[in-house]
Amino acid sequence: RKEVEQDPGPFNVPEGATVAFNCTYSNSASQSFFWYRQDCRKEPKLLMSVYSSGNEDGRFTAQLNRASQYISLLIRDSKLSDSATYLCVVSRGATNKLIFGTGTLLAVQP
């Protein structure tokens, strides 16, 4: 079993739709949580850190449930430019090692 699991998709949604991605992690010692997006043949870009209280940045909302070891990302009012792979990432220990999920591919259709 992978340490960070995501539905690989693809998620094909129309512009303006709301889409939710889920992620589970297996190691309860995981301490920090992030969502990155990666465009085809580009580097991962940090979208947001995820806090226990939940956090929102414009159209993006991230939630963390430590008891269930579950992280989510909600994108409202999808834009064509949101098309990318969304990577769920956890970090643990003093060495700041990032463990990536396999990513979920989002394709927003006009």
Next chain:
Amino acid sequence: DTEVTQTPKHLVMGMTNKKSLKCEQHMGHRAMYWYKQKAKKPPELMFVYSYEKLSINESVPSRFSPECPNSSLLNLHLHALQPEDSALYLCASSNLGVDPRDEQYFGPGTRLTVT
């Protein structure tokens, strides 16, 4: 400005060549990382430098040799690579490298092809 730069963008090398990848950041970050990413796979950590000292080597073969000349620069020296080493090599940096809440910022990567 969260900018990490990497050179070259693309590199083609033979199995007997020696080459180096370079990474630079000017954000005052004290931790720098090398990742390897194969097609359709997530990045995998190779090395971590914290305060210019190697703190993690993820059992990477010795044909990959990292070097951190100062806190802004990170090199990856390559020698006697195999075709299966072809991948996107990503450099990242973060503030301290000893706090799991540190956010890592990635450079654009070097796309390496070994022939």
